Each structure stands twice: as C-alpha cells, then as structure tokens.
Amino acid sequence: MEIRIEKTKNPKIKPDEDNLAFGKIFTDHMFIMDYEEGKGWYDPRIVPFGPIEVLPSLSTFHYGQAVFEGMKAYKNPDGKVLLFRPEENMKRLNQSNERMCMPPIDEEFCLEAIKTLVDLDRDWVPAAEGTALYIRPFIIATDPVLRLKPSSSYKFMIILSPVGAYYPQGINPVDIYVETEYVRAVPGGTGYAKASANYAASMIAQAKAEEKGYVQVLWLNGNYVQEVGSMNVFFKIAGEIITPELDGSILPGVTRDSVIKLLQSWDLPVVERKITIDEIYEAAEAGQLEEAFGTGTAAVISPVGGLDWQGRIIKINEGKMGELSAKIYDTLTGIQTGKIEDPFGWVVEI
Numbered sequence: 001m002e003i004r005i006e007k008t009k010n011p012k013i014k015p016d017e018d019n020l021a022f023g024k025i026f027t028d029h030m031f032i033m034d035y036e037e038g039k040g041w042y043d044p045r046i047v048p049f050g051p052i053e054v055l056p057s058l059s060t061f062h063y064g065q066a067v068f069e070g071m072k073a074y075k076n077p078d079g080k081v082l083l084f085r086p087e088e089n090m091k092r093l094n095q096s097n098e099r100m101c102m103p104p105i106d107e108e109f110c111l112e113a114i115k116t117l118v119d120l121d122r123d124w125v126p127a128a129e130g131t132a133l134y135i136r137p138f139i140i141a142t143d144p145v146l147r148l149k150p151s152s153s154y155k156f157m158i159i160l161s162p163v164g165a166y167y168p169q170g171i172n173p174v175d176i177y178v179e180t181e182y183v184r185a186v187p188g189g190t191g192y193a194k195a196s197a198n199y200a201a202s203m204i205a206q207a208k209a210e211e212k213g214y215v216q217v218l219w220l221n222g223n224y225v226q227e228v229g230s231m232n233v234f235f236k237i238a239g240e241i242i243t244p245e246l247d248g249s250i251l252p253g254v255t256r257d258s259v260i261k262l263l264q265s266w267d268l269p270v271v272e273r274k275i276t277i278d279e280i281y282e283a284a285e286a287g288q289l290e291e292a293f294g295t296g297t298a299a300v301i302s303p304v305g306g307l308d309w310q311g312r313i314i315k316i317n318e319g320k321m322g323e324l325s326a327k328i329y330d331t332l333t334g335i336q337t338g339k340i341e342d343p344f345g346w347v348v349e350i
C-alpha cells in the first residue's frame with residue numbers, strides 16, 4: 001500500500017522546548033487508515049492534524065473497543081532521529097487487538113507509517129536534554145451501531161506530541177500507596193492489553209492515592225504485586241532482582257523487557273515470579289529491601305522511595321535513588337538518545 005501524503009498549508013509555530021507539557025501540543029500531521037470487514041485495511045494517508053467527524057453512535061464511545069501504544073523518538077547529538085525497539089510496540093498492538101476482538105494490523109507496514117510520519121514532522125522532535133517526540137498509535141471501532149458486538153469497521157491513527165523532560169528537576173523517588181480496595185486487572189481479564197478501558201477503570205485509585213498525598217498506586221491482585229501506576233515494577237531484595245511474572249494481568253512493558261535484557265548482560269539475572277506484598281514488607285523489616293523502581297516509556301525508570309500499605313509505611317533506600325536504578329536509567333536513556341553505544345540493536349534510525 002502506498003501512503004498518500006497531504007501536507008499542511010498552515011504549519012504551526014513550534015513550542016518552546018523548555019516548557020513542554022505532556023501530550024497537549026501536536027505536530028502538523030497525523031496518519032489515518034481505515035478498515036472494513038471483507039476489505040481489510042485501506043486508504044493509508046498522512047493529512048494535516050485536525051478533528052475527525054464521527055457519529056454519536058460510534059461504537060468506541062459506548063463499548064470501549066479501543067487500543068493504543070506509546071513510544072518515543074529521540075534526537076541524538078548529531079541531530080539524527082531515533083526510535084527504540086518500535087517493532088515491539090507493533091507486536092504488542094496486535095496482542096491488544098486480538099484480546100479486544102479487533103482486526104490485526106500489518107506490523108511492518110504500520111512501522112513504515114510511523115517512520116514516514118515522524119520523518120515528515122522531524123523538525124518537531126525536540127533536542128533539549130530529556131525531551132522527546134511522543135508517538136501515539138491507536139485504533140478505534142467506528143461502526144455507528146449500538147448493537148453489542150465487535151465493530152466491522154475501524155480507524156488506525158498515529159498522532160505525535162513533543163514532550164518535555166520527565167524529570168526537569170532531576171530524579172526524585174516517589175511515595176506509593178498500596179491499593180487494597182480497587183483492582184486494575186486479574187488473570188483472564190484485559191490487563192496484558194493496552195486497552196483504553198483499563199485506564200478508565202484505574203483512575204479512581206489514582207485519584208484516591210493523590211488525595212492521600214501519594215504520587216502513584218501499587219496494584220495488587222489479592223496479595224500479589226502487579227504494577228506501579230502504569231509502569232512495571234522491580235525490587236532488589238538481598239542482592240536479587242525480582243519482577244512479577246507475566247500472568248496475563250500485567251502489561252508486558254518494552255522497558256521491562258529491556259531492563260531484564262540489560263541486567264542479564266551485566267550478569268545480574270532478573271527473577272520473574274509471583275511476589276506478595278507481605279514478602280516485600282518482610283524484606284524491608286529485615287533490612288533486605290535495597291531498591292524498588294517502576295519502568296515505562298514515559299519515565300524510563302521511576303524509583304520508589306516508600307510504600308504505604310494499610311497505614312504501614314516503609315522507606316526504601318532512605319528514600320533515595322538506588323545505585324542500580326541509577327545505572328539502569330543512565331544506560332537505557334544513553335542508548336535511546338544515541339549517547340552511548342547500543343550493543344543490543346534496539347535503536348532504529350529514521
């Protein structure tokens with residue numbers, strides 16, 4: 001398929017790189033492609049960024065058949081634009097599609113679409129330390145019908161947003177509220193899919209945590225630890241690095257997988273297994289909980305400074321960022337931005 005390109009006649013003024021909020025400003029162009037049952041995906045096109053017209057009966061509005069991805073393009077010191085393991089995001093998008101009864105995409109073609117769009121808007125990739133161009137591919141169901149069944153038509157779209165540094169004031173560990181009332185996902189549910197509905201369901205716990213003065217939620221399934229906010233979570237206990245195993249309730253993060261492979265390359269194997277909140281508290285009480293951190297595209301590494309589980313408060317590494325967390329952060333961000341060599345073949349230049 002050929003991607004038709006309609007360039008904007010009114011290029012926007014680019015924002016100040018030092019004052020970028022997350023996901024508020026979008027570039028000049030967007031990608032759209034349609035799907036119809038029996039016809040497949042068709043009419044891939046890049047058009048000026050702007051509103052799309054839909055009917056109020058659009059099935060996505062009512063039944064939430066929608067999935068998305070999140071990735072970043074970085075500008076390296078020579079001004080080249082780099083993606084990080086983008087084929088993994090396309091693979092995961094198809095896993096999400098399958099779970100939500102949505103049609104698969106051609107992963108290679110959609111990666112080409114991302115590259116073509118980012119290349120067209122490459123002047124929008126910010127260069128300041130810590131900044132990036134956030135890439136948001138997503139798919140929505142577009143049947144204008146209220147009958148409850150998988151839609152027979154869809155739209156795949158990609159929009160781009162220049163984003164500021166996640167840590168403009170330097171990395172500070174965050175305090176986390178361990179949620180025991182609400183759950184995000186259970187095995188058999190949709191937790192492993194990047195399905196829009198998961199995020200609607202998790203907002204109430206985030207709001208509750210913020211009300212109590214915490215930055216984020218630690219999600220549990222029963223007593224088993226799952227994720228921290230919308231990040232995967234790692235613990236270093238008595239020298240061993242542990243992350244919850246992918247049991248269908250946990251989102252398989254690209255950053256999670258990269259951290260596991262990076263640590264393996266340092267001869268620090270990560271144990272993927274079930275881990276309970278009791279075990280983490282016992283380790284903390286025994287002085288063996290050395291570090292904890294979240295992983296995700298937005299923050300890359302987000303150290304956990306402390307936990308509050310039903311009023312039982314523990315501090316981790318005296319609330320400071322751990323040595324290993326810092327080394328992982330520096331290495332991963334170094335590879336992503338092309339500042340250090342990439343021995344894994346993760347970086348893709350546009």
Ligand SMILES: *Cc1c(COP(=O)(O)O)cnc(C)c1O
Nearest residue numbers: 230231232251253254255296297
């Ligand atoms: C996107 C996401 C992550 C992190 O995935 P990355 O591929 O590392 O960005 C983790 N948990 C949830 C719930 C997510 O939505």
